[in-house]
Amino acid sequence: xxxxxxxxxxxxxxxxxxxxxxxxxxxxxxxxxxxxxxxxxxxxxxxxxxxxxxxxxxxxxxxxxxxxxxxxxxxxxxxxxxxxxxxxxxxxxxxxxxxxxxxxxxxxxxxxxxxxxxxxxxxxxxxxxxxxxxxxxxxxxxxxxxxxxxxxxxxxxxxxxxxxxxxxxxxxxxxxxxxxxxxxxxxxxxxxxxxxxxxxxxxxxxxxxxxxxxx
Amino acid sequence: xxxxxxxxxxxxxxxxxxxxxxxxxxxxxxxxxxxxxxxxxxxxxxxxxxxxxxxxxxxxxxxxxxxxxxxxxxxxxxxxxxxxxxxxxxxxxxxxxxxxxxxxxxxxxxxxxxxxxxxxxxxxxxxxxxxxxxxxxxxxxxxxxxxxxxxxxxxxxxxxxxxxxxxxxxxxxxxxxxxxxxxxxxxxxxxxxxxxxxxxxxxxxxxxxxxxxxxxxxxxxxxxxxxxxxxxxxxxxxxxxxxxxxxxxxxxxxxxxxxxxxxxxxxxxxxxxxxxxxxxxxxxxxxxxxxxxxxxxxxxxxxxxxxxxxxxxxxxxxxxxxxxxxxxxxxxxxxxxxxxxxxxxxxxxxxxxxxxxxxxxxxxxxxxxxxxxxxxxxxxxxx
Numbered sequence: 227x228x229x230x231x232x233x234x235x236x237x238x239x240x241x242x243x244x245x246x247x248x249x250x251x252x253x254x255x256x257x258x259x260x261x262x263x264x265x266x267x268x269x270x271x272x273x274x275x276x277x278x279x280x281x282x283x284x285x286x287x288x289x290x291x292x293x294x295x296x297x298x299x300x301x302x303x304x305x306x307x308x309x310x311x312x313x314x315x316x317x318x319x320x321x322x323x324x325x326x327x328x329x330x331x332x333x334x335x336x337x338x339x340x341x342x343x344x345x346x347x348x349x350x351x352x353x354x355x356x357x358x359x360x361x362x363x364x365x366x367x368x369x370x371x372x373x374x375x376x377x378x379x380x381x382x383x384x385x386x387x388x389x390x391x392x393x394x395x396x397x398x399x400x401x402x403x404x405x406x407x408x409x410x411x412x413x414x415x416x417x418x419x420x421x422x423x424x425x426x427x428x429x430x431x432x433x434x435x436x437x438x439x440x441x
Numbered sequence: 442x443x444x445x446x447x448x449x450x451x452x453x454x455x456x457x458x459x460x461x462x463x464x465x466x467x468x469x470x471x472x473x474x475x476x477x478x479x480x481x482x483x484x485x486x487x488x489x490x491x492x493x494x495x496x497x498x499x500x501x502x503x504x505x506x507x508x509x510x511x512x513x514x515x516x517x518x519x520x521x522x523x524x525x526x527x528x529x530x531x532x533x534x535x536x537x538x539x540x541x542x543x544x545x546x547x548x549x550x551x552x553x554x555x556x557x558x559x560x561x562x563x564x565x566x567x568x569x570x571x572x573x574x575x576x577x578x579x580x581x582x583x584x585x586x587x588x589x590x591x592x593x594x595x596x597x598x599x600x601x602x603x604x605x606x607x608x609x610x611x612x613x614x615x616x617x618x619x620x621x622x623x624x625x626x627x628x629x630x631x632x633x634x635x636x637x638x639x640x641x642x643x644x645x646x647x648x649x650x651x652x653x654x655x656x657x658x659x660x661x662x663x664x665x666x667x668x669x670x671x672x673x674x675x676x677x678x679x680x681x682x683x684x685x686x687x688x689x690x691x692x693x694x695x696x697x698x699x700x701x702x703x704x705x706x707x708x709x710x711x712x713x714x715x716x717x718x719x720x721x722x723x724x725x726x727x728x729x730x731x732x733x734x735x736x737x738x739x740x741x742x743x744x745x746x747x748x749x750x751x752x753x754x755x756x757x758x759x760x761x762x763x764x765x766x767x768x769x770x771x772x773x774x775x776x777x778x779x780x781x782x783x784x785x786x787x788x789x790x791x792x793x794x795x796x797x798x799x800x801x802x803x804x805x806x807x808x809x810x811x812x813x814x815x816x817x818x819x820x821x822x823x824x
Contacts, residue, residue, distance in 0.1 A: 285719075286719060287719045288717070288718060288719020288720070289719070306701075307626065308626055308627040309626045309627065309628045309630075310627050310628075310629065311629075311630075312630040408630075411627070412719050413719075413720075413721075414714045414715075414718065414719050414720060414721065415719075416627070416651075417594045417596060417651070417694075417696075417714045418592070418594055418714055418715070418716055420652060424652075
């Protein structure tokens with residue numbers, strides 16, 4: 227029996243599509259009830275649906291063997307996991323954004339205040355990559371408000387289409403990292419349930435390669 | 442004082458049934474260690490910060506000062522104090538030490554691992570080579586089996602192999618750090634993007650595909666030209682040979698990507714896993730350079746098993762038998778009860794005397810609550 231933690235929402239459906247193409251019976255997980263654990267004994271699969279940012283926790287503790295999680299969450303939390311496959315889903319960028327007039331002038335502001343939901347990514351980018359100290363202001367949502375209200379000069383956040391930014395007079399200033407969903411595996415499960423997990427990775431990898439060729 | 446009745450984050454009380462069970466496991470381990478000639482040592486649990494500072498991230502140590510203002514910390518592991526101890530004595534080597542003690546690790550341990558937990562382990566100091574490596578690995582496997590962890594998988598790797606391979610591929614230090622993380626995380630995406638030849642990429646990918654024993658070594662061996670890496674593979678082969686003689690080959694698999702462990706390892710490394718816990722329950726390896734920090738050259742190898750994680754695993758695998766308070770409770774006439782209880786104890790049966798004067802019914806109820814099998818109620822003088 228393999229336990230798979232999926233992030234509630236579109237990414238869960240996309241992952242199930244992929245597993246289906248790889249030859250797994252995932253009908254149990256398609257159940258649209260409010261059940262949080264969906265089990266199919268015959269297929270040897272159990273799905274748990276959790277908040278996206280909790281998926282790595284379930285997998286790291288071993289409560290789930292496998293999970294699907296955005297690279298942003300992995301970078302932010304630095305969990306002890308095997309990160310075995312780029313699913314190519316949920317693609318976006320982690321960016322430094324701010325007022326458009328700051329473009330190419332970001333380095334001129336000393337002691338920047340940075341608003342973000344991702345304090346660790348922000349710190350390692352500014353300290354590690356750019357070699358400067360910044361003041362990080364942790365926010366929980368609508369991060370775009372920070373530069374608009376003067377709470378911070380810039381923000382570090384996920385950018386998909388960039389619409390929210392543009393509509394608020396903000397722009398992408400720098401790209402921190404490219405983000406997509408990853409298949410992660412608990413380090414013990416990889417050893418103890420090798421016979422189930424390795425073929426699953428191989429099959430999904432094959433489907434992804436085929437899809438890439440078609441595209 | 443709102444926290445008066447609670448333990449600090451990351452620290453647990455051991456309830457009597459579990460504590461008794463744990464002590465039984467501890468004595469099994471202790472016997473095993475002694476049978477193999479590993480003398481038990483006890484270190485104070487408090488060390489100078491300087492002892493650890495080269496080996497453990499500062500934020501992972503519980504720190505405080507003594508009356509002179511020296512910075513102290515709690516014992517983080519069994520290995521570093523054992524090496525300190527050995528380096529400070531003029532002992533004939535090899536020395537074989539064992540310990541069963543509580544370890545203290547500050548900060549987020551990740552994944553429900555506690556800050557205070559118990560480890561048992563051994564250190565073989567002043568001995569190099571595969572035979573010594575294999576001795577420690579064999580005792581590690583025996584330890585798990587001895588305490589009832591029979592679903593066991595041990596992965597063995599070689600730090601020297603990885604270092605040699607990096608040299609062979611001519612990879613710079615900065616790139617190495619990236620590759621190390623990628624291999625530790627089995628992150629083939631990052632490895633795929635590296636700016637090296639296709640063949641070298643394939644070689645690195647092989648490190649992410651753990652599993653197998655001799656076949657894993659044979660598969661990668663033809664690609665290896667670095668002498669150090671070759672020696673590392675020979676070392677693993679010899680260890681596998683010895684494991685086969687113990688009949689332990691079924692527990693062991695080779696994992697050349699096993700490099701995420703502590704940086705102080707210099708040769709063979711291993712981790713042991715079982716079902717129902719998300720973390721390795723045991724870990725060990727060769728650490729020839731640690732003693733240099735204490736001014737000595739002592740080649741060494743050791744391992745430790747977490748009793749705390751092992752007990753969690755045994756409970757979830759339904760192999761946990763709670764320890765009982767006692768087999769018998771004796772009540773009624775106090776004098777007669779005392780005589781009877783002492784007779785039982787002399788035979789080695791744990792017996793409780795009721796000192797509160799319960800009547801027969803109350804005594805029965807009490808025994809039931811406490812899981813005491815036998816109740817003896819003594820009638821005045823003629824029981």
